[in-house]
Amino acid sequence: MEPSAAIQHHRNHLRLGWRVVVILLLITSVLAFLGVSAVRQDAAILLKPESIRELLIMAGALVVVVVALVGVYSVMVDFVFWEGWMRGLPDPRDLFPALDPNTSGHRHYLVYLDGIHQSEEDHPPRVSEFLQHLEQAIDRDSLLVKGIEAYTITPVGLKSTPFAHWFWQRLFSLQEHHPNGWVRFLCSFCVQANNVIKVGISSDRRYGPVMNYELALKIARRLAAIGFHPSRASRVVLVGYSGGGEMAIGAAAMLQKLCHVPVHVITVCGVFSGNGDLETLEHVSMVVGSKDPVAALGRIAYPGRLPLLPLSNWNRWLTYGRLHRYEIPAMSHNGNSGPFSRDYRDKVVAAICSELALTQAG
Amino acid sequence: MLDPVGFPLSALLESMVQTMLAMDTGLGLVIGVGLSMSASHLFSLLANRLCLRQIALQMVLDALVLSLALSLGILCHSLMLTLMEHVPPQPIMMANRMGAALWPGLFYVLVAAPYISDLIAVTLLAWIHLNVMLLLQVHYGIPLQEGLVVSLPGFVLALVLIALVFAQRWRTSYNTLAREVGR
Numbered sequence: 157m158e159p160s161a162a163i164q165h166h167r168n169h170l171r172l173g174w175r176v177v178v179i180l181l182l183i184t185s186v187l188a189f190l191g192v193s194a195v196r197q198d199a200a201i202l203l204k205p206e207s208i209r210e211l212l213i214m215a216g217a218l219v220v221v222v223v224a225l226v227g228v229y230s231v232m233v234d235f236v237f238w239e240g241w242m243r244g245l246p247d248p249r250d251l252f253p254a255l256d257p258n259t260s261g262h263r264h265y266l267v268y269l270d271g272i273h274q275s276e277e278d279h280p281p282r283v284s285e286f287l288q289h290l291e292q293a294i295d296r297d298s299l300l301v302k303g304i305e306a307y308t309i310t311p312v313g314l315k316s317t318p319f320a321h322w323f324w325q326r327l328f329s330l331q332e333h334h335p336n337g338w339v340r341f342l343c344s345f346c347v348q349a350n351n352v353i354k355v356g357i358s359s360d361r362r363y364g365p366v367m368n369y370e371l372a373l374k375i376a377r378r379l380a381a382i383g384f385h386p387s388r389a390s391r392v393v394l395v396g397y398s399g400g401g402e403m404a405i406g407a408a409a410m411l412q413k414l415c416h417v418p419v420h421v422i423t424v425c426g427v428f429s430g431n432g433d434l435e436t437l438e439h440v441s442m443v444v445g446s447k448d449p450v451a452a453l454g455r456i457a458y459p460g461r462l463p464l465l466p467l468s469n470w471n472r473w474l475t476y477g478r479l480h481r482y483e484i485p486a487m488s489h490n491g492n493s494g495p496f497s498r499d500y501r502d503k504v505v506a507a508i509c510s511e512l513a514l515t516q517a518g
Numbered sequence: 519m520l521d522p523v524g525f526p527l528s529a530l531l532e533s534m535v536q537t538m539l540a541m542d543t544g545l546g547l548v549i550g551v552g553l554s555m556s557a558s559h560l561f562s563l564l565a566n567r568l569c570l571r572q573i574a575l576q577m578v579l580d581a582l583v584l585s586l587a588l589s590l591g592i593l594c595h596s597l598m599l600t601l602m603e604h605v606p607p608q609p610i611m612m613a614n615r616m617g618a619a620l621w622p623g624l625f626y627v628l629v630a631a632p633y634i635s636d637l638i639a640v641t642l643l644a645w646i647h648l649n650v651m652l653l654l655q656v657h658y659g660i661p662l663q664e665g666l667v668v669s670l671p672g673f674v675l676a677l678v679l680i681a682l683v684f685a686q687r688w689r690t691s692y693n694t695l696a697r698e699v700g701r
Contacts, residue, residue, distance in 0.1 A: 224631035224638065231632055235564040248698070356633030362688055363632055365695050366565055 230353045234367045237309050248414055251376050255385050262383070263390040264298040264512070266290075267375055269306040271398030271425075271490075272351035273344075275328060277303040283397075286496040286504070293505045294512065304378055306396070306403040307354040309370035355399040358406040359429035359458065365410075368432070371403060372410035379415065386416040391515075393420045395508065398450065398489065401426025405440070409433040420515055422508055425489050427454030430461040430470025434477065439515045441480035443507045445487030445495065480514065482507035535652050541621065544614035545589070551623035552585030553577075558629040559684055565691030583683055588623075591676030592616050595650065598668045605658060615657050619649035647673050 201207060237245060268287060270279055279287065279302065291300045331343035357363045358371075379392065392415055396404030401423030409432070412419040420439040425448050434440065444451055455461050460468035484507065487493060487500045495504045556577045563573045596612045599605040622645040629639045650673070651665035660668060 220634070220638070221628065223634060224628040227631035227633060231561055231630070235561050239564060239567060353632070360632040360635070362559075362635075363561065365692060369695060369698070 231363050238366050251380050252385050255387055262299040265392045267301045267394050269396040269400035269403050271400050272348050275347045277305055282496040286501045289501055290505050293509050306400050307351040355402045358402050359431050361431055368406035369410045372407040372414055376414045389417050391418045395422045397424045398427050402428035405432040409436050422511055424495050425451050429458035430468055434469050434473035439478050441511045443482045443504055446483055446485050448489045450489040535656055538618040541618045544617040547617045547620050548585045548588050551620045552581040554624050554626045555584045556581040557627045559687055562687040562691045566694050587676050587679035591672040594672030594675050595669055602668055616653055619653050620646055622646055
């Protein structure tokens with residue numbers, strides 16, 4: 157087809173679309189006019205304060221029920237995987253079978269767990285650039301492991317999730333290609349809401365252990381695939397950004413048991429509960445921005461990190477654990493003043509490298 | 519029927535009382551609430567890696583134990599009424615009168631939801647407790663402040679028993695997980 161003909165065809169297609177929209181709007185307006193005239197009295201009753209209050213109560217109750225059901229569904233997937241009904245749950249004994257002479261010579265493994273914006277294994281361009289910088293800054297004995305989807309428990313990403321892959325594929329397609337900005341925003345919101353739910357499950361005292369175990373298994377399998385072996389490696393460092401911080405702290409103790417090496421955690425602008433099993437962890441460090449409202453809000457949303465609850469896992473760990481805090485002045489949570497921005501990424505990388513050097517010596 | 523506490527609040531309490539009186543339900547509701555509570559910790563049974571038949575059996579058993587805990591709570595209310603207000607002990611009649619107070623517990627299954635579970639649980643339990651106080655006022659003419667004292671021991675007893683059942687189930691599931699990782 158000629159380019160001009162293609163353009164003409166596209167233009168005709170758009171015109172037809174507009175005509176359909178205008179006709180539909182007209183029909184809707186006429187119907188609405190007739191409808192309002194017919195139910196004017198009922199509409200007047202609906203606008204009364206009592207009716208509005210009742211409507212708001214109903215809407216509030218509906219939101220609570222829907223949020224609860226979505227959470228239950230999300231937990232259900234984790235437990236179905238745990239039961240082995242979805243297959244793919246490996247036996248921890250078979251993770252690192254025998255030492256292959258060709259295995260990687262690295263001793264330190266840095267595993268990056270992204271924030272709740274993550275929808276696929278590939279990171280957004282800004283995060284990828286940051287990770288390139290980090291990769292160049294760490295020593296030769298260390299290997300940076302990227303592209304782990306922290307918010308799915310199965311080895312595959314959301315796009316290939318059993319039972320729901322069609323939904324996620326459609327959602328990602330709309331998120332990337334839909335011409336309407338609001339639709340893209342809504343799809344992006346849905347992806348992030350799913351990840352926020354996973355952060356909530358990870359921090360839940362009832363469900364967290366099973367989900368964190370599944371995530372630890374996923375990370376251990378990935379490490380095994382790139383040549384990690386407990387007899388050669390000396391440690392694994394989980395670097396979690398934002399909600400990834402919660403996933404890192406949640407999975408760390410289990411990962412330590414599975415990999416038989418010490419696991420350290422570094423959170424970058426981390427939002428985490430402090431409910432995780434920290435007892436066996438030696439080092440946890442936080443890279444924080446002085447102008448990060450999200451991390452500050454997370455501290456309020458998760459009361460386990462407030463001094464008011466001295467018996468919480470986090471506060472008990474603080475009495476004997478080693479917390480290193482790196483505050484970067486004027487850094488925010490994301491965007492142009494976030495940790496991946498040009499202004500701050502070098503400072504964040506420097507903080508991570510300082511922590512690696514410090515804990516390596518320790 | 520109720521003391522005027524301020525118009526919107528007293529109207530709300532009055533409507534809550536009318537709802538409960540209109541329900542015309544008695545102790546039978548306890549079983550429904552027990553089932554709902556039992557269903558809220560279904561996932562702890564899944565974490566134990568039980569088969570479907572075992573899960574169903576455990577759920578029914580837990581529902582009965584939880585119903586018993588709630589019934590014991592009501593029995594405790596009856597004893598407190600006898601001790602404090604000198605009302606002759608009539609546990610069956612009292613249970614039938616107070617049973618309707620438990621209706622918010624039918625939604626206890628929502629406590630299974632992560633991250634908002636504590637909020638839902640506290641709201642539902644507080645609601646049940648308020649209902650008990652209101653019914654004590656309606657049926658026995660006990661003011662709300664005194665009703666709080668009368669109903670508190672039974673409420674605490676029921677809560678402790680429920681917490682014990684839940685904690686036992688989750689502890690078993692953690693043991694299963696520990697075995698899985700440690701082997």
